[in-house]
Amino acid sequence: MASEADKVQLEKTNNQIVSEFSKTLEMFSLNKTEAQLFVTLYLHEAPMTLDQMKDALGKSKTAMSYAIRRLQEFNLVERVWQKGVRKDLYEARQDLYKKFMKTYVNRWLESLNLQINNLAGIQEDLDHYPSDQKQLITHKIHEAISFHKSLEEVFSNIKKNDFL
Template sequence: MSNREQYEETKEKFIQVIAKNMNLYGITPSVGRLYGVLYFANEPMTLDDMRDALEMSKTSMSTGVRALTDMKMVESTFKKGIRKDLYKSEEDWYKSFTSLFGNRWRHHTETNIEEADETIEELEKIRESTNNEDLKNTINSDIDRLRYAQNYYKWLMKFIQVIESGEIFDLIPKE
């Protein structure tokens, strides 16, 4: 095996690790591999370049690039004389993480807050319409649990704000 082949194989192993670990953020392995290829590319790549490197369809490449762009992990760029869209990876992983983490957690946390609010509202209606004291006590207990959950979600929203604002780096500096 030549040094070039060893180099490519070693790099490919790390790209596979990136792809596997990006699953934690809800990113499919194929899109994770796409990010890995862009990360190691010395020049911005076109969709055709990516398709050739990954042996995936142009449609899959386009969908993957759009997803990575939405997550601020890839950005489009321009190069004089090239008419096709070019893309490069966002090399500031701290920025990518804070954006991705914030967006995903904010969405899920807001959904959980809304669901807790609606559940409390429904339980209060049931409590008002029943004469069953056991059911009323059970509902009161459940509402207490839901209020605890709401407090947790409010705390989590503050935590997300610390991540999104970059304040996290005052507490845990970048390496």
């Protein structure tokens, strides 16, 4: 049977893993709570309830509910059913690389498309500028749109070629 010192050391190591792993996930636009929750679910050997998540992370049930919904939106966790359990249970999906990269690439593509449309909209509203200023602004907007389209092409190729 594990001693109290062993249990403390195990919890310390687990907290370090959650902390370091979640830093990586934050680079994929998850906030700190979402990243920590995902790592906790990923490392946990069984599905967890919101109450278990709350206790594991020391956060409110409301924060856990919000974070789990966001993780579900990104298709990183799923609700699971277990016979005899009345509360909702959640677990992390296991294919990390593919899930995160697919989510990341799709978010980039959505954002780039929005930015391209917004820049084009700004260009359409330039009528009230003097022609010399309008020409300079139009040129800068065209450069910005070209930049965004280049990025869009890269991410589209990643998605199309199934590097994910």
